[in-house]
Amino acid sequence: MNQLVNPELKQELLKYGLKEWNDCFHCGNCTAICSLTEQGFLFPRKGIRALQLGLKQSLAGSTDPWLCYYCGECTETCPRDANPAELMMSIRRYLTKVYDWTGLAGLFYRSKLALFIGFILVLIAVIAVGYVKHFETEALMKFGHLFEQLVILAVFGLILLPNIFHMFWLTIVKQKVKAPISAYITGIWHLIWNVFTQNRSLKCETGSFRWFEHFLIVIGYISLLFVTVFLNWFSTTNTIIIWLGYIVGGIVFVFTFHFIIGRLNKKREVTKYSHPSDWLFVIWLFLLGFTAFIVRVLIDTNLIDNNLWLYIIHLIVIAQWGILLVPFGKWTHFLYRSFAIYFAYLKKSALKRQGAI
Ligand code: SF4
Numbered sequence: 100m101n102q103l104v105n106p107e108l109k110q111e112l113l114k115y116g117l118k119e120w121n122d123c124f125h126c127g128n129c130t131a132i133c134s135l136t137e138q139g140f141l142f143p144r145k146g147i148r149a150l151q152l153g154l155k156q157s158l159a160g161s162t163d164p165w166l167c168y169y170c171g172e173c174t175e176t177c178p179r180d181a182n183p184a185e186l187m188m189s190i191r192r193y194l195t196k197v198y199d200w201t202g203l204a205g206l207f208y209r210s211k212l213a214l215f216i217g218f219i220l221v222l223i224a225v226i227a228v229g230y231v232k233h234f235e236t237e238a239l240m241k242f243g244h245l246f247e248q249l250v251i252l253a254v255f256g257l258i259l260l261p262n263i264f265h266m267f268w269l270t271i272v273k274q275k276v277k278a279p280i281s282a283y284i285t286g287i288w289h290l291i292w293n294v295f296t297q298n299r300s301l302k303c304e305t306g307s308f309r310w311f312e313h314f315l316i317v318i319g320y321i322s323l324l325f326v327t328v329f330l331n332w333f334s335t336t337n338t339i340i341i342w343l344g345y346i347v348g349g350i351v352f353v354f355t356f357h358f359i360i361g362r363l364n365k366k367r368e369v370t371k372y373s374h375p376s377d378w379l380f381v382i383w384l385f386l387l388g389f390t391a392f393i394v395r396v397l398i399d400t401n402l403i404d405n406n407l408w409l410y411i412i413h414l415i416v417i418a419q420w421g422i423l424l425v426p427f428g429k430w431t432h433f434l435y436r437s438f439a440i441y442f443a444y445l446k447k448s449a450l451k452r453q454g455a456i
C-alpha cells in the first residue's frame with residue numbers, strides 16, 4: 100500500500116510523551132523478548148520503524164500498540180536504551196487522538212492548560228447546580244443519579260461508539276482486511292472475555308499479581324458503576340446492595356491507592372515514568388471509590404445533611420471523570436485495547452484464510 104510519509108509525525112509524538120525516538124537501531128531484541136508478539140503482529144520494533152519513517156497511515160491502521168501491556172521487558176533488554184515500552188505507550192496516546200472525532204482527546208493530551216480549564220468549568224457547573232437546588236440533600240442526590248445515567252448514555256452514544264467505528268474503519272476497512280463473517284461472531288467472545296479479564300497480560304513475565312490487581316480494579320470499577328447507577332446505591336435501603344457497594348468501592352480505592360504508591364516509588368519499569376494522564380487516571384479513580392465510600396458512610400450514620408459538601412465533592416469528581424477523563428483520557432485505553440484485540444482477531448482470521456500464517 101502506498102503511504103504518505105509524514106516527517107512531522109515524530110515531532111507530533113513528542114507532545115504525547117515520546118522521548119527517545121531516534122536511538123533504536125532495529126536490532127529486533129524487543130520483539131524477540133516480548134511474550135505477546137506472534138506471527139503477523141510483530142511489535143514493538145515494527146511500530147518504532149513506522150514512527151521513524153513517519154508512516155502515519157501504517158500507525159493509524161495498526162492494532163499492535165494496543166496489544167502491548169507495558170510490562171517493560173523490552174525496555175529492560177534494549178541495548179540502546181530506546182525505551183520501546185514507553186514508546187508504545189506514546190503511540191497509544193497518539194492513537195486516542197487519531198480515533199477521536201471531537202478533537203478533545205488530542206487537545207487535552209497536548210495542552211495542560213486546556214485540561215485545567217475543563218476541570219475548573221466542570222467544578223463551577225456542579226457548584227452552580229448545587230446553588231440552583233438550594234444545596235438541598237435529596238434534590239442534589241436525585242440530580243446526581245440522573246446525571247450519572249445521562250453522562251453514561253451521552254459519552255458512549257455520542258463519543259465512544261463513533262470513535263470505535265472510526266478505529267474499525269482505520270484498522271479493518273482501510274487495511275482491506277477480509278475476515279470471514281464467522282470471525283466477526285466468534286471474535287465477540289474474545290472481546291467480552293478481554294474486557295473483564297485482560298488475561299493476555301498473564302503471558303508477560305511481570306507476574307500474575309499485577310494482572311490480579313488490574314482484574315480486581317476492572318471488576319470493582321464496573322461493579323461500582325452498576326451499584327451506584329443501576330441499583331441507586333445512595334438511596335437504597337437494601338442491605339445486600341449497601342454492603343456490595345461498600346465492598347466494590349473499597350476495592351477500587353484500596354487498589355488504586357496501591358497503584359499511586361507504586362508510581363511514587365518508581366521501582367518497576369512500568370512505574371518509572373508517569374505521564375500526567377497516568378496520574379490523573381489513578382488519582383481520580385481513587386477519589387471516585389473513596390468519596391463514594393465516605394458518602395455512603397455519612398448516609399448510614401445520618402450525617403450527610405451536615406456534610407453535604409462531601410457529596411458535592413463526590414459529584415465534582417464524578418462529573419470530571421465522566422465528562423473529561425472517560426471519553427478523552429486514559430480510560431479510553433481500556434476500551435480501545437479491548438476492541439483492538441477483537442480487530443486483531445479479525446486480522447488473524449484473514450491472514451489464516453490467505454494462508455499467510
Ligand atoms: S527498541 Fe531497542 S531492542 Fe528494539 S529494535 Fe530498537 S534498539 Fe533493538
Ligand code: SF4
Nearest residue numbers: 133167168170171173
Ligand atoms: S512492554 Fe512488554 S508487552 Fe509491551 S512490547 Fe514491551 S515486552 Fe511487549
